[in-house]
Each structure stands twice: as C-alpha cells, then as structure tokens.
Amino acid sequence: MSLLQIKDLAIALPKGADRPHAVEQIDFDLAPGEILCIVGESGSGKSMSANAVMGLLPEGVRPVKGEIVFDGTDILGQTEDQMRAVRGRDIGMIFQEPLSALNPLMRVGAQIAEVFEAHGLLSPGERQKRALELLREVQLPDPEKAIRAYPFQLSGGQRQRVMIAMALALEPRILIADEPTTALDVTTQAQILKLIEDLRQKRGMAVIFITHDFGVVADIADRVIVMEKGLIVEQGSVDDVLLRSKHPYTQKLVRAIPGIVAGEKHDFSEAPVILKVDGLTKVFTTGGGFFSKPRVVRALDDVSFDLYTGETIGIVGESGSGKSTCGRALVRLLEPDSGTVEMAGVDMAKLRGADLRANRRKIQMIFQDPFSSLNPRARVGRILSEGQIAYGTPRREALARARELLSLVGLDASAVDRFPHEFSGGQRQRIGIARALALDPDIIIADEAVSALDVSIQAQVLDLLADLKERLNLSMLFITHDLRVAAQVCDRIMVMQHGKVVEIGPADRVLMAPEHPYTRSLLDAVPGKEYEEALKKVVGQ
Amino acid sequence: MIRFILARLVKAVVILLAILVLNFTLIHMAPGDPAAVMAGEAGATDEQFLEDLRRRFGLDQPFLVQLWIYVKGAIQLDLGYSYRRGMPVAELLWDRLPATLLLTGTAFFISIILGVIAGVAAAARQGRWGDTIISTLALLFYATPLFWIALMSVLLFSVVLGWLPGFGYETVGANYTGIERVIDIGRHLILPATTLGLFFTAVYMRMTRASMLEVSRLDFVKTARAKGLKPRVIQRRHILRNALLPVITLAGLQAGQIVGGAVLTETVFAWPGIGRLMFEAINQRDYNVLLGVFFVSAAMVLLFNLITDIIYVLVDPRIRITQ
Numbered sequence: 001m002s003l004l005q006i007k008d009l010a011i012a013l014p015k016g017a018d019r020p021h022a023v024e025q026i027d028f029d030l031a032p033g034e035i036l037c038i039v040g041e042s043g044s045g046k047s048m049s050a051n052a053v054m055g056l057l058p059e060g061v062r063p064v065k066g067e068i069v070f071d072g073t074d075i076l077g078q079t080e081d082q083m084r085a086v087r088g089r090d091i092g093m094i095f096q097e098p099l100s101a102l103n104p105l106m107r108v109g110a111q112i113a114e115v116f117e118a119h120g121l122l123s124p125g126e127r128q129k130r131a132l133e134l135l136r137e138v139q140l141p142d143p144e145k146a147i148r149a150y151p152f153q154l155s156g157g158q159r160q161r162v163m164i165a166m167a168l169a170l171e172p173r174i175l176i177a178d179e180p181t182t183a184l185d186v187t188t189q190a191q192i193l194k195l196i197e198d199l200r201q202k203r204g205m206a207v208i209f210i211t212h213d214f215g216v217v218a219d220i221a222d223r224v225i226v227m228e229k230g231l232i233v234e235q236g237s238v239d240d241v242l243l244r245s246k247h248p249y250t251q252k253l254v255r256a257i258p259g260i261v262a263g264e265k266h267d268f269s270e271a272p273v274i275l276k277v278d279g280l281t282k283v284f285t286t287g288g289g290f291f292s293k294p295r296v297v298r299a300l301d302d303v304s305f306d307l308y309t310g311e312t313i314g315i316v317g318e319s320g321s322g323k324s325t326c327g328r329a330l331v332r333l334l335e336p337d338s339g340t341v342e343m344a345g346v347d348m349a350k351l352r353g354a355d356l357r358a359n360r361r362k363i364q365m366i367f368q369d370p371f372s373s374l375n376p377r378a379r380v381g382r383i384l385s386e387g388q389i390a391y392g393t394p395r396r397e398a399l400a401r402a403r404e405l406l407s408l409v410g411l412d413a414s415a416v417d418r419f420p421h422e423f424s425g426g427q428r429q430r431i432g433i434a435r436a437l438a439l440d441p442d443i444i445i446a447d448e449a450v451s452a453l454d455v456s457i458q459a460q461v462l463d464l465l466a467d468l469k470e471r472l473n474l475s476m477l478f479i480t481h482d483l484r485v486a487a488q489v490c491d492r493i494m495v496m497q498h499g500k501v502v503e504i505g506p507a508d509r510v511l512m513a514p515e516h517p518y519t520r521s522l523l524d525a526v527p528g529k530e531y532e533e534a535l536k537k538v539v540g541q
Numbered sequence: 542m543i544r545f546i547l548a549r550l551v552k553a554v555v556i557l558l559a560i561l562v563l564n565f566t567l568i569h570m571a572p573g574d575p576a577a578v579m580a581g582e583a584g585a586t587d588e589q590f591l592e593d594l595r596r597r598f599g600l601d602q603p604f605l606v607q608l609w610i611y612v613k614g615a616i617q618l619d620l621g622y623s624y625r626r627g628m629p630v631a632e633l634l635w636d637r638l639p640a641t642l643l644l645t646g647t648a649f650f651i652s653i654i655l656g657v658i659a660g661v662a663a664a665a666r667q668g669r670w671g672d673t674i675i676s677t678l679a680l681l682f683y684a685t686p687l688f689w690i691a692l693m694s695v696l697l698f699s700v701v702l703g704w705l706p707g708f709g710y711e712t713v714g715a716n717y718t719g720i721e722r723v724i725d726i727g728r729h730l731i732l733p734a735t736t737l738g739l740f741f742t743a744v745y746m747r748m749t750r751a752s753m754l755e756v757s758r759l760d761f762v763k764t765a766r767a768k769g770l771k772p773r774v775i776q777r778r779h780i781l782r783n784a785l786l787p788v789i790t791l792a793g794l795q796a797g798q799i800v801g802g803a804v805l806t807e808t809v810f811a812w813p814g815i816g817r818l819m820f821e822a823i824n825q826r827d828y829n830v831l832l833g834v835f836f837v838s839a840a841m842v843l844l845f846n847l848i849t850d851i852i853y854v855l856v857d858p859r860i861r862i863t864q
Binding site for chain 2 (some may be wrong): 054056083084086087088089092095097100101102103104105106114115117119149152163166167182236
C-alpha cells in the first residue's frame with residue numbers, strides 16, 4: 001500500500017515561459033519508510049513536482065492535470081485551509097539554503113515552537129520543551145543554548161539540523177528534502193545524510209529527496225527517479241538506475257560524474273617555477289577598537305608553495321579554510337599581511353601603482369558564480385574588450401580579439417552583441433573564461449569555477465579548461481571544494497584547513513594515500529564511493 | 542551597550558563642537574552686518590553709532606576671539622543674547638521648543654503609523670484596486686508641494702468649512718485652562734501636523750509596500766507556509782517584522798529633522814516654534830538666534846541617529862555593536 005500516489009500530473013508554467021509545462025506525465029508512488037530520490041539538472045522540474053505535493057507552487061504556476069493522492073484523498077482538490085492542516089503535520093519540508101530558510105529575527109526555539117502553534121497543539125511551555133527535545137534528537141550540540149540562538153549564530157550544518165527538527169516536529173509521514181545538502185561542506189553533508197537516514201529508520205518516515213548529486217543518490221536512495229525537461233525519463237531501484245541505466249540521458253549523467261581518481265597526471269617539477277608563494281599570511285580582524293577585544297581569524301597562515309609552468313594545482317578545503325582568500329591574495333584583490341608572491345622574479349605582493357597594473361594581466365581569475373560575475377548591463381563585447389582597452393589595445397583590435405576569444409571557448413562570435421542574461425549558466429562561464437584569457441595571462445586562478453554548474457555542463461567546461469591550458473601553455477590554480485573535480489583536473493593537490501596548508505603532493509598520492517587525518521576525513525565524507533567501485537566493475541565487465 | 546552609548550555620546554560632543562565652529566565661521570562669511578541692519582531699522586546712519594553698536598556686541602573683536610567667546614559660552618549652554626528680542630538665546634529656544642516638538646512629533650507618529658498600515662494594506666492587495674487606490678494617493682501626497690497642501694487645507698477646513706482654526710498655537714485671549722486648553726491646542730494642531738506628516742506618510746507607505754513584497758518572496762516565508770501557519774500570522778510575524786527594518790532607517794532620517802524640518806509649515810500656520818523663529822532670525826540678521834537654532838537642530842540629528850542605531854540593535858539580532 002503506497003502512502004502517496006502521483007498520477008499523470010502536469011503543472012503549467014505561466015505564458016511566455018520557455019516551455020508550456022514545468023512537468024508532464026508525472027507518475028510515481030511513495031511507500032511508507034522509503035527514500036525516493038528525484039535527480040535531474042537545473043530546470044528539469046524536480047523541485048516543482050515536490051512543491052506541488054505541499055501545495056506550495058510559485059505564483060502563476062498551477063497543476064492542470066492528474067492527481068496527487070495522499071492518504072486516500074486527492075490533494076489537488078483540497079481547499080487552502082485543508083492543505084494548511086496537512087502542511088507541517090503530515091508532510092514536512094526542508095530546503096537547500098538553511099540560512100535563508102530561517103527567519104533571521106526569530107530565535108530558533110520560537111521557530112520550532114511555531115509548528116505546534118500553527119496546528120493548535122500543546123501549551124506554550126510544552127512547545128518549548130518539545131523544541132528542546134527535538135534539537136537534542138537532531139544532535140545539535142548544546143541544545144539548551146541553541147534554542148535561544150538566532151539562525152546567524154549557527155553554522156550551516158547546525159541550521160540545517162534546526163530545519164530538520166522543525167520539519168519533524170509533528171512526526172510527519174513524509175519528509176520532502178529539496179537539495180538539503182547542496183550548500184554544505186562534504187563532511188557536514190555526510191553527517192546530515194546520516195541523520196536523515198537514522199530518523200527515517202527510527203520513525204518509519206518516507207522521504208522524497210531532491211538532488212542533482214549522484215553520489216548522494218547512491219548513498220541514501222532506495223528508489224530513484226531521473227527527470228529531464230519536465231519528464232520522468234527513468235525510474236527504478238537505485239542499482240537499476242545507476243548501474244544498469246537504460247535511458248541515454250541517465251547514462252550521460254552517470255558518465256559525466258568525475259571519478260575520484262581519473263585524468264592524466266604529469267609531474268612538472270622539472271619545469272621552471274612560474275609562481276613562488278612564500279609565507280603568505282592574512283589575518284582578518286573584526287570588531288575591536290574602543291572597548292572590546294577584536295575577533296581574529298587567521299585566513300591565511302604561512303602558506304607556501306611553488307607552481308611550475310604548465311602545472312595545475314588544486315586547492316581544496318571546506319568553507320572557511322582560506323582557499324578563496326588565497327586566490328584573492330595572489331591577484332591582490334586582497335592585501336596580504338606578509339609573505340611574498342614571486343612571479344617571474346617580481347614580488348607581486350609588494351608592487352604598487354603602475355608596476356602592479358603592468359604585472360596584473362599575467363595572472364587572471366575565473367569566478368564561481370557565472371550570474372553575478374558578469375556585469376548584467378554590459379554587452380559581451382565590452383566585457384571581453386575593456387580589460388584589453390585598459391591596457392592600451394585599440395578598441396577595434398580589442399573587439400576583433402573578443403570575437404576570437406569567443407570561438408576559442410566554443411561560443412559563436414556573434415555573442416559580442418548580446419547581454420549576459422541571454423546565455424545559460426554554462427555559456428556564461430565560458431564567457432568568464434574568455435574574459436580571463438583576454439589579457440594573455442600566464443596563470444589562471446579558477447575559484448570554484450564549475451561548482452555552480454550541472455554535472456554535464458561541468459564536464460564540458462572542465463574539458464574546455466584542460467584543452468585551453470594545453471594550447472595556450474597556461475599554469476593554473478584550481479580552487480574547489482569538490483574532491484572529484486580536483487582529482488580529475490589537478491596534477492598536484494594542496495589541502496587547506498583553518499588557513500594552513502595541511503598537505504600538498506601529487507594528486508594520486510594525496511587522494512589514494514592521504515597523510516594528514518583531515519585529508520582522510522574529507523575523502524571519507526565524499527558520497528557515493530561504494531557505488532563508484534560497483535560502477536567500475538560493471539563498466540569493466 | 543552602555544559603553545556603546547557612552548562612546549557615541551563622546552563622539553557626538555566632538556562632532557557638535559565641530560559643527561559649532563563651522564556654523565560660526567560660515568555665518569561670519571555671510572554678507573550683511575547685524576549692526577548695520579539694527580542701525581538701519583533705528584533710522585540712524587551715523588558712523589559713530591555703528592561703531593558703538595559693534596563695540597557693545599563685541600563685533601569689533603578679531604574673529605578668533607569672537608569664536609572663542611562663543612564656543613566657551615556654548616559649552617556652558619550659554620548661546621548668547623538676542624538683542625532683537627531682548628532675551629538670552631537659550632531661553633528663547635527653550636520657550637519655542639515644546640511647540641515645535643509637539644508639531645513635528647505628532648506629524649512623525651501620524652506618518653509612521655498611517656504609512657506602515659497603508660503599506661501593509663497595499664502589499665496584501667498587490668495589483669488589485671485597493672493597492673491602486675492607496676498607491677495613487679501616496680503618489681499624490683508625495684508629489685504635491687507641502688506649502689500648497691498647507692494653503693489649500695487652510696482654505697478648505699478653516700475658511701470654507703470653518704471646522705478647524707487655520708493658524709496659531711491656541712486661541713488668543715480665550716485663556717483656557719486644563720483639559721479645555723489641551724483640546725484647544727489639539728484643534729490647532731490637526732491641520733499643521735497632518736500637512737507636515739502627509740509627505741512622510743507617502744514615503745513610509747511606498748517603502749513598507751515595496752519591502753513587504755520583497756520579503757514575502759524570501760525562503761523563510763515558504764518555510765512558514767510549509768509549517769501550516771495561517772497567512773495572517775505569516776504576514777505579521779515573518780514578513781512585517783523583517784520588512785520594517787528599512788522603514789526604521791527612514792524613520793531615523795525623518796526624526797533627525799524633528800527640529801529643523803518644520804520651517805515651512807510653521808510659517809504658513811503661524812506656529813510659534815523653532816522653525817518660524819529661524820525664519821524670522823534670518824530676515825532680521827539675528828545671528829545669535831540663528832546659530833542657536835542650528836545648534837539645537839544638529840544636536841537633535843545626532844541624538845536621533847544614536848536612538849535609531851540603538852533601536853536597530855534591539856530589533857535585529859544580527860547587528861552587533863562594534864565600536
């Protein structure tokens with residue numbers, strides 16, 4: 001007997017959208033106590049179907065066909081009042097970004113207690129008591145203190161635990177988790193996945209887990225649904241879908257996931273050193289002054305390494321490890337407190353004025369977010385030419401070069417006349433790469449350059465970067481939190497924690513035989529390792 | 542918190558002193574000699590008489606000496622003497638301050654309460670006729686010049702309809718006492734306070750509406766809906782509280798003008814407050830009074846900035862006091 005049945009569901013998008021329906025012909029069942037993963041890339045409609053179950057579709061988007069049967073009644077036929085009784089009590093929900101999903105002005109305890117209040121349960125005192133018990137159940141450290149905390153005072157993982165506590169308050173029979181670990185670090189992600197798994201077993205709760213990460217799917221799913229452009233292309237048990245996938249789209253997605261060990265590795269230690277970083281230190285001090293003691297964060301603590309010509313070094317670490325600060329300090333977007341950055345015999349860290357400007361073009365950056373890193377009011381031609389013009393290239397030549405660059409990164413030269421918003425995420429990231437190349441740099445710093453992209457797009461962009469590196473003889477620093485990506489593109493890997501370099505070495509060695517316990521814990525937390533082994537066996541046969 | 546307030550007060554005193562010096566210097570650079578104006582009004586053009594006047598008021602002293610005497614006095618809250626009115630400036634200001642504070646304070650509360658209520662109402666009816674009516678009215682008040690509204694409201698409510706007194710602070714010669722006097726002042730207050738408050742009502746309304754709509758699209762509102770909360774509760778507890786933050790910033794700005802912002806209204810309605818005093822002082826080159834008004838206005842701006850910052854810390858836990 002299934003708990004939830006979705007039959008032939010279609011959800012219409014408002015007029016003028018890129019397709020008439022967000023999702024169509026959606027059919028699936030959810031059994032009690034089952035974890036069902038819905039995977040797909042952005043725009044596949046995976047969140048839409050789950051939101052429809054909650055009756056929480058965005059404005060202008062509505063179901064036009066089919067039924068969602070929960071507990072014998074069709075949810076789509078319910079009034080708003082009836083749906084309100086279902087939300088929170090029978091179906092709980094958690095979201096991707098736990099910071100924005102919590103009210104910043106309310107204490108955590110009050111936000112949990114609110115769930116009981118919404119359904120008219122318990123007295124105010126009992127609500128607080130239950131909130132405390134729930135926080136304990138989701139294993140929040142020091143729950144007595146946490147209950148009085150505001151969301152901004154908790155870490156990302158702790159906030160997501162609060163969200164889970166909130167969703168579980170009334171012991172719902174279904175938990176809908178919409179990309180709940182995407183914004184978290186790997187080690188935190190592993191803990192949250194384990195928590196969801198534990199709670200599922202303890203309470204026999206069914207989970208609809210929406211994700212784009214096949215590693216996560218492999219670790220927790222019982223059954224999997226793969227969606228593409230609003231349609232279900234494949235569904236079945238986790239082994240069937242991941243190891244014996246029938247649909248070409250699924251196969252493409254599965255293949256696009258980089259393995260933890262892959263790619264050709266080279267040893268560049270014979271090549272000349274192009275960038276020599278020595279003792280780089282940056283301390284951030286917040287607050288302090290008149291009366292109070294300042295808070296000191298050592299974002300970079302005596303970081304030293306050499307980058308050889310033609311080499312790619314991956315800088316990996318969790319948020320707050322100092323990896324992005326490192327990249328920014330190298331290009332002098334941040335002033336390092338001490339240390340030297342020697343590039344072709346010049347100390348970048350101490351240059352001033354015209355000398356700094358002249359040397360800056362040799363080291364260029366690609367940013368994480370392809371949406372916010374391009375000026376939305378500037379045409380692509382201007383984005384790609386203004387750097388060159390600033391260095392004295394005549395406008396006409398600079399624009400001609402912009403066209404060349406576009407074809408270099410696999411875009412049509414006509415793109416110069418268009419605005420960034422006319423491109424997809426992957427295309428924008430190509431523009432970002434073209435911009436970095438416009439000044440003929442020797443070194444590229446890619447800061448989480450593929451993290452915001454879907455796996456299939458990610459693979460294309462990584463291929464492009466590898467190809468360009470080869471053709472233009474570039475050296476690269478590749479900053480990422482994703483060990484799989486690092487494994488694929490990097491020759492050497494440098495692991496950072498609390499601003500310190502804890503380990504640096506050839507990629508294979510660091511990944512296969514890590515020396516530092518922190519590196520080991522990072523590797524252990526990567527989801528989907530067992531499945532990767534299994535997949536290798538299947539492919540091998 | 543107390544340390545923060547103390548530190549800010551120390552800073553405020555320093556800034557106030559700087560303002561004092563700046564104002565004094567600027568006034569001195571302005572053309573027009575108070576002695577000449579006074580002599581002119583007295584009908585005397587005798588050079589000797591002018592010299593006497595200058596000596597009596599200390600205007601013959603070097604600039605720095607005059608500045609020093611003024612600042613030294615101001616520190617002891619002695620803002621000089623108004624020869625035009627024949628009384629100390631501090632006393633004069635003290636006399637006029639209550640009327641101004643009553644007017645601007647009332648206008649402030651009217652505008653913030655009405656503005657926020659209208660903004661919430663408009664946001665709840667986004668795109669429907671209720672929203673259109675409220676927004677159009679707000680735009681009208683926002684765009685119409687204050688003096689015109691003032692004159693028209695006098696014309697309508699006091700000249701044509703005769704409902705409310707059109708000028709003054711209370712009925713002259715009626716000698717009301719107790720509750721009767723309060724009612725009388727209240728009746729005089731309605732027109733100027735409403736006129737003064739209309740513009741800011743419109744500003745608060747627009748701000749609240751935009752802010753409500755923006756917050757209602759945030760993730761935590763969806764979380765609140767997923768809990769099964771009633772729309773009314775979501776609106777009050779989750780949306781409004783967050784939407785009010787930018788309104789507080791604006792209210793702080795308006796509150797800073799609580800002394801100096803009513804010149805026009807006070808002049809039109811013959812309201813015996815600081816604003817009118819300033820207007821008259823300019824015409825009469827009564828520099829000591831003018832400097833005194835500037836001084837009090839500046840002090841109020843600083844005070845309300847501090848109060849706004851304290852309110853911010855109280856309503857938004859994310860804002861920590863960093864000195």
